[in-house]
Amino acid sequence: MEETIGMIKLFLVSGFFILLGSTQAAADGYTTGGGRRLAAAPSLPVPITLITSAVDKGAVCLDGTPPAYHMDPGFGAGKNKWIVNLEGGGWCDSVRVCRYRKASRLGSSNLMDKQMYFEGVLSSNLVKNPDFYNWNRVMIRYCDGASFTGEGYDASNRLYFRGQRIFNASIEHLLSIGMASADQVLLAGGSAGGLAAILQCDHFSAFFAGRRGTTVKCLADAGLFLDAVDISGGRTLRSYYGGIVATHGVAQNLPKSCTGRLDATSCFFPQNIIGSIKTPMFLLNAAYDTWQIHESLAPDAADPRGAWRACKSNRSACDASQMTVLQGFRGQMVSAVQGFSRSKANGLFINSCFTHGQSKYRATWNAKGSPTIQNKGIGKSVGDWYFGRAEVKAIDCPYPCDKTCHNDI
Template identity: 50%
Template structure:
């Protein structure tokens, strides 16, 4: 029995909620690899039995969809939210390359524009995290060569370093106050061991003037000007 999955946003099949795309063929790819589908490590972790093969999952899914009719699409949109939004940026041009030249292809990233900025302690928590992620998953070979030829692979996981190099039309949607990035990039727990930012990072109205004026916070807001 096929399980019915409720869709929302541009995947909704109700014209009243999704007038532009309600009658399109819609495919939801479950996120399962932790690297926005860029990982490619042949060996399996002997301790955890984890597989770091997101790029292979991506290609397998695309090949299956192409064989089921996607190769005949007149219009195609690759979209995603959060880590999926990052995946839609990282794979935008490769998705375009899979389809015939006559197909109109666009990419939409929703809340996937993760910023490389200093945290409230002045450190580079998210940069270190992405460096480790790329190393663990063996992602370097699947990131944009035009970026990895100029800087270390971990930096090429940040949209700000690759978005301008993408040739396919790319639309980016991101809230000016991105609560996940405030909590996990600007003020992660490791950068705020005493919890001084706990209230502020959950609601900007709770921030003290001194917190608003910190260079890291001002830099963060400036990214969305």
């Protein structure tokens, strides 16, 4: 049994809070008698659905509440096509932090926003999202804290680490309501959800094994988190990921192609996984990913004197030595995708922007003035790759050559 509830004023995408009102909603479109959605009227907010049947499977949020999703049904030629998007929102790396997280919408479906407006790759606007606007578009909410990979339970704190069960139960539910007959499917995600899309890509594809004629591909936006050395010589993100892996019992659910040769923490880093993924995948990432610059490359703990504070807030404030470090970080990202890019089935769009997450925002997905590489934008690039219209292996030249970026300041 499912229930539908509520209203939205604020929601979290890839770790950033976005306030939505009637002005932002105004261009997503409406359905005409011919089944097309035009840009003349506002879209309807998409209500939340709780998967209450998942509770019996132990597939629950950190606090034990049911998992949830938002779905805008497909129409016309898109009725048998599905995008399943995994929500982002960071992680929790210890029982103490997860205890706080379970008292938020990132740990409890009781506290989630009840409605959501879909933008970017999830938009129902024909003009702004021509390749996917009429598909069944789903956002699976994030409430486990380990990119949908955990398996465990802390009885003393009543914390459920059930990310893998949430993923499985959510996909099984979507299959039961129509996705089983899909002819085209795209698993996507941004930030922590982008990492999840990478980790779960082949597992997701396996749900469609034996179903003839179903095309399955994956899109990871801002999910290419690097195992980088920080400015103090430490490995801040590796330490953090180690805590996530241990707290949530992640190791058993990581790709065996990686854990057979590397430790579990290494296998939580995409650079060690992407080369062995069999399902076609598209990596969309900013070469100067702002979350990674703030939290992995130059975190406050590695910068006690605040020498990087201004640079992190405004790239124009970076001095020559800091820019050298940033260019080195970009070099690591480009190097990390070299093997991945050799597969004709895979796609890349690595632009030289200072941002984090670009697929779920109208301004960066397919709007006038959106980021481009060689005059091709993100939405067009993903569409060309998915439908096989063109091979897309776009890696931008180093900053400051790109004048089309939408940067976070």
